[in-house]
Amino acid sequence: MMEMEGASGSRRGGPGADLAEQVRALRACVERLQKEVDFLKASQRRWVHPVESALWQRGLPIIGHGDHSQVLLPANAPEDHVEIFYALMRRYSFRLFLRDLIHTPKAAGTDHLTRYCAPRTVRRYLKILSDLNLVRIRRSGAYELLSPRVTSFGPTLEWYVWQLFQREFLAPALFDVRLNRTRHGGDYDVIALLNGRLVYVEVKSSPPRGVEMPAVRAFLNRLDDLQPHVAVFLVDTELRMRDKIVPLFGKALGFEEQPEEGRPVERLVREIFHIGHAVYLINSQKGIYSNLRTCLRDSFRCRLPAAGENR
Numbered sequence: 001m002m003e004m005e006g007a008s009g010s011r012r013g014g015p016g017a018d019l020a021e022q023v024r025a026l027r028a029c030v031e032r033l034q035k036e037v038d039f040l041k042a043s044q045r046r047w048v049h050p051v052e053s054a055l056w057q058r059g060l061p062i063i064g065h066g067d068h069s070q071v072l073l074p075a076n077a078p079e080d081h082v083e084i085f086y087a088l089m090r091r092y093s094f095r096l097f098l099r100d101l102i103h104t105p106k107a108a109g110t111d112h113l114t115r116y117c118a119p120r121t122v123r124r125y126l127k128i129l130s131d132l133n134l135v136r137i138r139r140s141g142a143y144e145l146l147s148p149r150v151t152s153f154g155p156t157l158e159w160y161v162w163q164l165f166q167r168e169f170l171a172p173a174l175f176d177v178r179l180n181r182t183r184h185g186g187d188y189d190v191i192a193l194l195n196g197r198l199v200y201v202e203v204k205s206s207p208p209r210g211v212e213m214p215a216v217r218a219f220l221n222r223l224d225d226l227q228p229h230v231a232v233f234l235v236d237t238e239l240r241m242r243d244k245i246v247p248l249f250g251k252a253l254g255f256e257e258q259p260e261e262g263r264p265v266e267r268l269v270r271e272i273f274h275i276g277h278a279v280y281l282i283n284s285q286k287g288i289y290s291n292l293r294t295c296l297r298d299s300f301r302c303r304l305p306a307a308g309e310n311r
Helices: 002-014 013-048 050-057 079-089 092-103 119-130 154-168 213-226 245-252 288-302
Strands: 060-064 135-137 144-146 173-179 185-196 197-204 230-235 267-271 272-275 280-284
Touching: 002 119, 002 267, 050 173, 050 185, 079 092, 079 119, 079 154, 079 267, 092 119, 092 154, 092 280, 119 135, 154 173, 154 185, 154 197, 185 213, 197 213, 197 288, 213 230, 213 245, 230 288, 245 267, 245 272, 245 280, 267 288, 272 288
Parallel strands: 197 230, 230 280
Antiparallel strands: 060 173, 135 144, 173 185, 185 197, 267 272, 272 280
């Protein structure tokens, strides 16, 4: 009898009891983790993007932003694809190549893609885009862009500048921003927040000859609505800004008849011009990042009022 009781006691304290204890511990752990997940979800719902918060505080709620439907790289692209594509976008020759590629998304050959790139470079760019699942290349030498919805290079360039602010300046940023309660309407290509200062960049993917007075006036009107601390009018070209873009701004501001020294648009350095150290006109010569950095350093050094207040 005693042996049986001993055996029974052994069973109660044996592997079965250990397993039950482990199950209870696991249940308690799962319940604790579930509470932590619920807390994180609730915190995420309350989180507001810093740029969106700054705009709300100005009485400018966001209707929408970050539309990837016209961006060549899909929103769900793997991170390694994003890294490769971003690195390519830093090259002016690649951006020129992409403009031509988007303009002719399907062709039997690549001769029309060699206006700004050597044939060997074009083949290399197409191979990389094929590896990123953006282009299909046939043995015959024909190619096909796999994103027929993309009809303009502009949104992809906006995406690049948005990425640039986050990666190079470590600044929160949004692109393709649509605001509510503005007098003049329109989309804002890129808005970033640096050191508490709101920065707005208007991105033009066409060369200077494609920029006309309505685009300049629309940009200046958006400054009145947004009142950023710094505003940049970026034309993705290595051509001179002095020939057309600077005179357009002078005319829009009513100073086209003034002598050179009395004009509000002044050269900062190279092909970078400024209006009161708050509005900047830049091209891509020396690199978009380098030129943006020059503008931001100049503006922060001067610490002037919001861009719209200088008009």
